[in-house]
Amino acid sequence: MEPVHLFDLVSRHNKWLSVRQTAVAGNIANANTPGFKAIDVEPFETVLSRMPLELAVTQPGHMRAPETGIPVADIRDEEAWDIVHSGNTVVLEQELMKAGEVNRSFALNAGITRAFHRMLLMSAKG
Numbered sequence: 001m002e003p004v005h006l007f008d009l010v011s012r013h014n015k016w017l018s019v020r021q022t023a024v025a026g027n028i029a030n031a032n033t034p035g036f037k038a039i040d041v042e043p044f045e046t047v048l049s050r051m052p053l054e055l056a057v058t059q060p061g062h063m064r065a066p067e068t069g070i071p072v073a074d075i076r077d078e079e080a081w082d083i084v085h086s087g088n089t090v091v092l093e094q095e096l097m098k099a100g101e102v103n104r105s106f107a108l109n110a111g112i113t114r115a116f117h118r119m120l121l122m123s124a125k126g
Helices: 006-029 044-050 092-125
Strands: 039-041 072-074
Touching: 006 039, 006 044, 006 092
Parallel strands: none
Antiparallel strands: 039 072
16 A cells, blocks of 8 residues: 555645745735835745655664755746835735635645545544
């Protein structure tokens, strides 16, 4: 029987979502700061494709690989909806849409995990 990596995938996606929510919150907090450049994280698919497979630690002498961070980048001017005279690239409507996407993704992850957990419990009970 193959191991199920769904819980690991959901955990990684939730970590990515929390980093994205932090970036969105920072953008909203600096919406009126002159010269502030809006930031966003790389798409989850890109981050996931670069994450190395984690090796199992079966002996106390094994060393763990260092944690890999999720890169955060400035939003390019052509990606921004609007740039104000102060040079600020934060658009509140755009950031609120991103926050809504993060919220929906968290809810979807929770729903998938809950359904999969129930399925595992039902199969274990027989």
